[in-house]
Amino acid sequence: MGSQRKSIHGQWSGRLAFILAATGSAVGLGNIWKFPYITGENGGGAFVMTYLLCIAVIGLPIMMAEVLIGRRGRQSPINTMRELAADAGASRYWVLLGWAGVVAGFLILSYYSVIAGWALAYVFRAAAGLFTGLTADGVQSIFHDLIGEPERLMAWHTLFMVMTMIIVARGVRSGLEKAVRFLMPALLVLMLVLMGYAWNSGYFEQGVEFLFRPDFSKITPNAVLTAMGHAFFTLSLGMGAIMVYGSYLPDRISIARASVAISIADTAVALLAGMVIFPIVFANSLDPGAGPGLIFQTLPIAFGHMPYGAFFGMLFFILLVFAAWTSAISLIEPAVAWLVENRGHSRVNASVVAGISTWLFGLLTVFSFNIWSDFKPLAVGKFADMTLFDLLDYLTANIMLPLGGLLIAIFAVWKMSRASTVDELNMGDRFFYPLWRFLVRYITPIAVIIVFLNAIGVIDMKG
Ligand code: PFF
Numbered sequence: 001m002g003s004q005r006k007s008i009h010g011q012w013s014g015r016l017a018f019i020l021a022a023t024g025s026a027v028g029l030g031n032i033w034k035f036p037y038i039t040g041e042n043g044g045g046a047f048v049m050t051y052l053l054c055i056a057v058i059g060l061p062i063m064m065a066e067v068l069i070g071r072r073g074r075q076s077p078i079n080t081m082r083e084l085a086a087d088a089g090a091s092r093y094w095v096l097l098g099w100a101g102v103v104a105g106f107l108i109l110s111y112y113s114v115i116a117g118w119a120l121a122y123v124f125r126a127a128a129g130l131f132t133g134l135t136a137d138g139v140q141s142i143f144h145d146l147i148g149e150p151e152r153l154m155a156w157h158t159l160f161m162v163m164t165m166i167i168v169a170r171g172v173r174s175g176l177e178k179a180v181r182f183l184m185p186a187l188l189v190l191m192l193v194l195m196g197y198a199w200n201s202g203y204f205e206q207g208v209e210f211l212f213r214p215d216f217s218k219i220t221p222n223a224v225l226t227a228m229g230h231a232f233f234t235l236s237l238g239m240g241a242i243m244v245y246g247s248y249l250p251d252r253i254s255i256a257r258a259s260v261a262i263s264i265a266d267t268a269v270a271l272l273a274g275m276v277i278f279p280i281v282f283a284n285s286l287d288p289g290a291g292p293g294l295i296f297q298t299l300p301i302a303f304g305h306m307p308y309g310a311f312f313g314m315l316f317f318i319l320l321v322f323a324a325w326t327s328a329i330s331l332i333e334p335a336v337a338w339l340v341e342n343r344g345h346s347r348v349n350a351s352v353v354a355g356i357s358t359w360l361f362g363l364l365t366v367f368s369f370n371i372w373s374d375f376k377p378l379a380v381g382k383f384a385d386m387t388l389f390d391l392l393d394y395l396t397a398n399i400m401l402p403l404g405g406l407l408i409a410i411f412a413v414w415k416m417s418r419a420s421t422v423d424e425l426n427m428g429d430r431f432f433y434p435l436w437r438f439l440v441r442y443i444t445p446i447a448v449i450i451v452f453l454n455a456i457g458v459i460d461m462k463g
Helices: 015-026 030-039 045-073 077-088 091-126 136-148 150-170 172-198 204-212 219-232 243-246 253-282 291-304 309-343 347-368 389-417 418-425 432-455
Strands: none
Touching: 015 030, 015 172, 015 243, 015 291, 015 309, 015 347, 030 045, 030 091, 030 219, 030 309, 045 204, 045 219, 045 253, 045 389, 045 418, 045 432, 077 091, 077 150, 077 219, 077 243, 077 309, 091 136, 091 204, 091 243, 091 291, 091 309, 091 347, 136 150, 136 291, 150 172, 150 243, 150 309, 150 347, 172 204, 172 253, 172 309, 172 418, 219 253, 219 389, 219 432, 243 309, 243 432, 253 291, 253 418, 253 432, 291 309, 309 347, 347 389, 389 432
16 A cells, blocks of 8 residues: 655654644634634624535545645655656646645745734733733724834744744654644643633623524625635645645555544634634624734733633633644645755755745735735725735635645546555545545535636626
8 A cells, every 4th residue: 555655754653643733734823813803704604604514525525635645745745746747647737736835835824924923922912911901992902003013023923933943944753743742732722711701701692693693695705715715724725735744644544534533623623713702702892804803802802801811811822823833834844845855955954945935925914014004006806905915815815725725636536546546545445435536526626616706706606
C-alpha cells in the first residue's frame, strides 16, 4: 500500500497527532472570529444551515481528496502536483494548482496575522483589567483605539509572525506536533466555560434561535457563496495546507475517519463560538452585523462583568491566539516545504524568507484599518465598498479556495487512477468508496459551479 514515496520533512507520530494538527489548522480565527460575524452579517439561521450543508456535501469529500493527494505525493503541494500529474499522465500545468495554493496561503496569512495581532493585544488588555465594568461603548472605544493606530497594529502583527516562524522553523515533530497536543484540548475546555457564562446571560435562547432558526428569505446568492467559501476556509481546504499535512501522514491511517473527526471538531467549535457570542450580543443590544470587530467588541463586555473576568478574558484571548497560531503554521507550511525541497534552504531559512515576505504584504491589511480605510480600489458593484483587507478576504475565501478545492476534486477523481485512490483511501470497494467517488466526481463540482454562477449573476436560482 502507499506510493512508496517518503517525505523528507518527517511524519506525524500517528493518527492522533495528524488529527490534532489538522484540527489545529482548521480551528482558528475562522471559527471564533469569522463565523460569528459573517453569520451576523448574513442574517443567522439560514446562513448557518447553508454552511453546514456545504461542510457535509462539499467540504468533507474534498478534505479526503486533498489528504489523499498529499499522502500520495509526500511533498510540498507544488512538487506533489507535478509528480502526481506525471504519474497520471495528465497535463503538466496541474503544477499551477500547487502554486495557486502557495499564493493563497501567503495572501491569507498576510491578513490573518493582523487579526491574530488584535487577539494578542487583547490578551494584555484583558489581563490588565481594562474591560472590568465597561459598557458596550467603552469596549468599542478600546477596539477603535487599537485598530486606528498603524504602529500598534504593526507591532502585534510582527509579534505574531515571529511566533509563527519560530514554530515552523522547528519542524513537523518538535514544532507543530508538540504545540497542538496541548493547545487543542485547552481551547475546548475554555469554550465550555464561556458557554456557561452565555447560558446565564438570560439571552441564551435568543442567541440559539438566531443561529438555528432558518429564514430562507434572508438568503441571497452572495450569502450562499460566502457560506461555501467559509466551508473551505474553516476546513483549511483548497490551498494545500491540508495537502501538505496529508503528506506527513503515516501510511496505515484511515483518511476517511480522520477527515470526519476533523470536520466534526471544527464545526462544533464554530457553533459553540456562535452560542457564546450571540447571547452576549443580544443581552447588550449590540448589532450582530457589526462585521470583523464583532467578537472584539462583545466578548470583553462579558468578561468585564463576570467574576474573575480579567483572568478568563486573558485566558480566552490567549487561546484564540493559540488557535490562530496552529492555523497560521499550516498557511505557511506549503511555501516552507517548497523552499526546503527546491531551493535547498534549511527549515530555519525557509521560515524566515516566507515569514518576512508575508509580514511585508500584511502591511496592506494593517493600513486598511486606519490610514487607508477610505481606499476602496475597485469602484464596481459589490466591490465598491471594500477596503484592501475586504478584497483580500473576498478573493481568497470566496474565489481562490473554492476554485482550488474544485480543481483538487477534479484531479483526484478524473485524473488520478481509480486504483491509486482506492489504495490510498482504503475504505473497501463496497459502499463508502463509491459514495465518495460519486460525490467528488459529480455532486461537489456541480455544486461549486452553481454557487459561483449564481453569485456572479449568470444564473438566478431564486428568480
Ligand atoms: N481554517 C483556518 C480558520 O478557520 O481559521 C484558516 C485557514 C487555515 C484557512 C489554513 C486556510 C488554510 F489553508
